[in-house]
Amino acid sequence: MLLRTIEPNEVERSLNDGNNLNIIDVRENDEVAQGMIPTAKHIPLGEISDRINELDRDKEYVMVCRSGKRSEKACAILASHNINVINMTGGMLSWKGKTTIK
Incomplete structure (x- = not known):
């Protein structure tokens, strides 16, 4: 299975453009x-x-973790259940955008 990936800056740009990810x-x-x-x-x-x-x-779904490894595992699990996933490379360590505390 070829895992699709997206860079953190692409996620941030898409969110800033008003896209609902x-x-x-x-x-x-x-x-x-x-x-x-x-x-x-x-x-x-x-x-x-x-x-x-x-x-x-x-x-x-865009999967996110700290560095990109756990989200890669999550992608593999979900893809095996026919869920459409893409892994954010570098995880939150590479995220430069806004964050919130939930």
């Missing part, structure tokens, strides 16, 4: 408490398999 942050609770992309939904990697029913197979 479906972003899922798969980091742990203590990590997202330090800030996450404002429109992101939080589903920790360990819960992804149990929460697939929360995702719409007609949408595309």
Whole structure:
């Protein structure tokens, strides 16, 4: 399976242009408490398999973690369930845009 990727600056530009991206942050609770992309939904990697029913197979999801590795794993899990996913390379370590505390 070839994993599709997107750069953090592309995600930021798309959000700034008013596009509605479906972003899922798969980091742990203590990590997202330090800030996450404002429109992101939080589903920790360990819960992804149990929460697939929360995702719409007609949408595309941008997966985000700290560095890009856990989100890559999440992409593989979701893609195996026919969910359309794209991995944000570099994760939040490479994110320069706004963050919010949820």
